[in-house]
Amino acid sequence: MKRTRMGVMAAGVAVVSLCASGALAAAGRESSADMRGVSVLVGGGIEGYTRSLGADIQPGAAYGATVILRPTKVVGLELGYAGASNNFDRSNVAVSDSVRGPDVMRNGGQAVATLGLTAAPVQPYLLAGVGISRYNVRATAAGFQSDTVGNVPLGGGLRLHLGHFTADARINYNVLVDQQFATNLPSDTTTPTSTTGTGGIYTGTVNLGSTF
Template structure:
């Protein structure tokens, strides 16, 4: 699935380069305004969480407001379905064991003002984990996160395509009680879980 995601991003880049070679006028691309994107990809976990939870399918929808060609403000829904590793006691043998639904607010900053635009992103999010398996030490929980990442956005006319990869710092991992408590202490009594969540997606939509 990860190979498919990277292959899709490569095809997107090549296609965009070919299209823009025929029309290099930046004014022809709607880079400002309101965009609506939908897409999907892959989602997984790191450290001990990654050993207990297998990579799964990610999906989502995003509303993007771009007051300038460089700055973007996003509100998005994201979800994922993952299976627990076969080594987890009492894990299901088929079907998604952990279903995540969440939302996030993100700011993006473009590294160029061109229709093919690499960008950086950061924000804050909140997810609800629904554990459908009877596995020991896994439970339903609500977890906050900080998404950090990068992407490539392509504008051709009012068509918009987006490939991104982000890593989510989790405030806690109490939905997986079997994972040892190894939070990273930060100034001001703040903590982040040592296990994180990564997501890579391809998204398509339009800008008005």
């Protein structure tokens, strides 16, 4: 199921890429897109966990809002809010009570730098940054607790600029600095002092907004 959902998100990004490229190719000219300035985007998608964390926490909904400063056509600086809601996999995690709504809520912020691979209105890009999230574990489950966790987002995406309109599809992987919200999971055996070897977070989102 997890692989299927990741495949659907990847297919969605591919479809956006093909449609956007085809539309601009059909126009046969450079768009008058506003690629510099400040962009405000909101969006959503799917978020899941990998390795041991992925066995215990099911994929769930991701959502967020981002403000982007683009001093040039290829360089972007972002400040964003990112949240997600997930449930435990009850076949692997013993939950002693039930709650209304998601078992785990994540709310966080991140600062990200993006580098466009082209200066065209259809622009693939790479991203990297730093972030911090508050995990609110709402259901009572052994080995899981609410905690604040740092992360390093790495990934890439595709932006489409049409006039002031901006669309963005991205996939990123968040390397977790620590995982004390999941103390029942084993650490990375290849690095005895590590507590970050039990998994990370993958997120795929589609975001829409405007550039001013």
